[in-house]
Amino acid sequence: MARDVDFDEADLRALAGPRSFERGRGYLAAVAAVEVGDGWITATVHGTDAYRAELILDGPDGLAGECDCPHGMEGNFCKHLVALGLTVLAEPEAVPRQRGRARARAQELDAWLAALSGDELLALVREQVSENRQLARRLELRAASARGDLVEVRARIRELFDTAPFARYGFVEYADAHTYGEQASQAMSAIAALTAAGRAADAISLSREAMRLLSEAQDAIDDSDGHLGRIGAALAEAHLDACRAARPDSDETARWLVGHLLSDLDDLTGIDPLDYEDVLGAQGMAQVRGLAAAAWRRHRTGWAEKYLMERLAKAGGDVDGWVAVHAADLAPDGSTHLGIARELDTAGRQDEALRWAERGIEEAPDDVAPDNALIDYLCDRYTCANRLRDAVALRHGQFARRRSLAAYRRLRAAARAAGCWQAERERALVLLRADAGQRQQSWYGGPVLVDALLDDGDVDAAWRAADETGAHDRQWLALADQARAVRPAAALGVYLRLAEPLMRQTGNAVYEQLTSLLLSMRDCHRSLGTEDEFTAHLDALRADQRRKRNLMRLLDRHGL
Incomplete structure (x- = not known):
């Protein structure tokens, strides 16, 4: 239904x-x-x-x-x-x-x-205009447009974009920004109406001026809701519609378009140069490309220049042009090299792509770590090409620069695929033991050595390392959990130590942790044959913590 x-x-x-x-x-x-x-x-x-x-x-x-x-x-x-x-x-x-x-x-x-008759409609409109100032402004602007009074229309548009009537202490605050935006929208509507009335050439001129006025106003407005961006996009659309109707000179339009796209005005309008292909024709678009290239040569690292060149090259299928734009401003970590490699891959030029990716590693300064995504890309390529030792070398270098558990895992996967993990593991553990001896820890606490050994499943070595170099409570808990079946007494000592500070804390998250530790303690006592000792410990804990009702309910739920 x-x-x-x-x-x-x-x-x-x-x-x-x-x-x-x-x-x-x-x-x-x-x-x-x-x-x-x-x-x-x-x-x-x-x-x-x-x-x-x-x-x-x-x-x-x-x-x-x-x-x-x-x-x-x-x-x-x-x-x-x-x-x-x-x-x-x-x-x-x-x-x-x-x-x-x-x-x-x-x-x-x-x-x-x-x-209604004409007189009756006129009386009705006059009545509404007298009561609604917003409507009056819109109709005044329409009337000036209909008269062909471009001077008046331009003056009214400038008034509509003026922030002074809304600004307090020189700034249009959030509460007034919406009203300002509604007023500015009236100007945009009037410009669009000019094209509909057969005056597209005037609409082109006025829309360009309105874009400039809007851009000048934006720094003095709290536009948190993005209303100005919507007006800017509408002005850009009105300009394009007017150009399609008037068919202006392609050379002048190309110069304006490139100048606009390279200026701060485009922040609000978001004009796509390719939308103007039907207006400019082949000759005009060629001029756009020429002007853009000249601007880029003058300022190869400029964001606007790079974006424009990239957009034009992409649209024209000019892969070499796209590569040249990015090659002129390479990031030291090789991330730009990776972007170029992927673009070349898309174009079916895999050999060139690989060379660009390798350059990203080779050209990285000694004090800059290559982009992890670049290393992943190269390792994938090397693996597909059966260059497994090259992949291991990359992963070892990555691990040597930043000795994290994630880097250790990547090295292990590459070395196992190449059949050389035992040797690589010893090299990696030498570095990790040196770090642990200097008390260098991972970002989340504790030496990476303990995490790596645990991740390898080498619990005995991990426990020895924790005893020798120290470990984070998180690591001790993981050690106890993994060693509980073969080292119940040692694991029990860890659980008791970790539970002690929780006894003085409150909160459901704390109670969950404490309950989990008690369940682990019970397993240890069962392995040791000392259940009575656990029962006595639990009874004492319940008596001491009896005021914590949520904890008591949680213990009951788990049969403790």
Whole structure:
């Protein structure tokens, strides 16, 4: 059976996330003034303030929503929208009926407006303009456009992008940024209307100026919700539409396009040069490529220059050009070499790719560790080519530079594949023993030597190393767990020592750790045949810790 509404609780949870969804359940009683339209549902939801929430039922991606609470203004599907959605789902049969009424009202309104005379419509518009300043601004701008008064239109657009009326102490704060953005959107709409009215050349000029004004304004605005980026993208689209309609001079447009893409203005507009291929034609695009290459030669490490050259080279299938751009600014750790190698792989040029990857290792300075992903790439290539010893050499160098358990494991895997693990293991353990003797530890505590020996399953050697060089409590616990069956007395000593400080702490996580240790102690006593001693220890612990009710319940649950 078809649903009465086009969403359910699962949709709300997916949009909001578990936390906001559960918090939204607590706001059901705060939802008021629900209004259903044809494709939207609005309400006021009372929280810290009274917020206006709107569910959009027929969006391009299905259900969506907007709310003017701080979380919603950041583009999130907030708890207030969840509360509104749950309120709607409580009476799903009402939504289709109310949407039908809203559609009927819209049709009745359209019919009424169509029946009005010209004088009556004019009076109605004047009435609305007198009451709605935003509408008045939009219509004033449309009127100036219709008159062909480009001077007036440009002046009005400059006013709309002026931050002064909204700025406090020279800055437009978050609370005022949305209103500023709405005003700036009016300018964007007016520019787009010029193209529709057959004045595309004027729209080109004004859209470029508007992009510049918007860019100049952005540093003085708290645009946390990204509204300016949406306006910038709309201005870019209006400019492209105007260019397609007016077919401006390709040389001038190419120069403007490259200048724009290499400037700070593109941060807001995100123009893709390839979108202009149909406007510029082959000659214009050739000029774009030439101008871009000249700019890149002047500033080979510039981010904008590199991005533009990379985009153009990719689109044109110019692999050598793409490689040249990146080869001009190589990272010392070989990560750029790896990017080049992968691009060459994609182009089917595997031999060149391998050479670039090897250069990344060879050219890395002595004080810079090669990128781990580059080493992984080369080891994979060497393994496929049966160059197993070369892979081992790379892994040994990687381990020697940073002696971690992860690097030890990679070395072990490569050396086992090459049949030389025993010799490589001895070399690696020499380095780890030297580190342990100098008290060098892994980033999460304890000497890597103990972890490596444990990972090898060499528990006896790991225990000796821990006794000789010291170990982290985490490592002692792992040692005790692995040695419990053959060293129950030694393991028991570890468990008792680790449990001691937990007796003075509280919290469910602590109780879980303590219970786990007690279960391990019980196993040790069973192996030793000293169950009575464990029972006495447990009784004493229960008597001492009896006030910790959660701990007592946990012990009961585990039969302790």
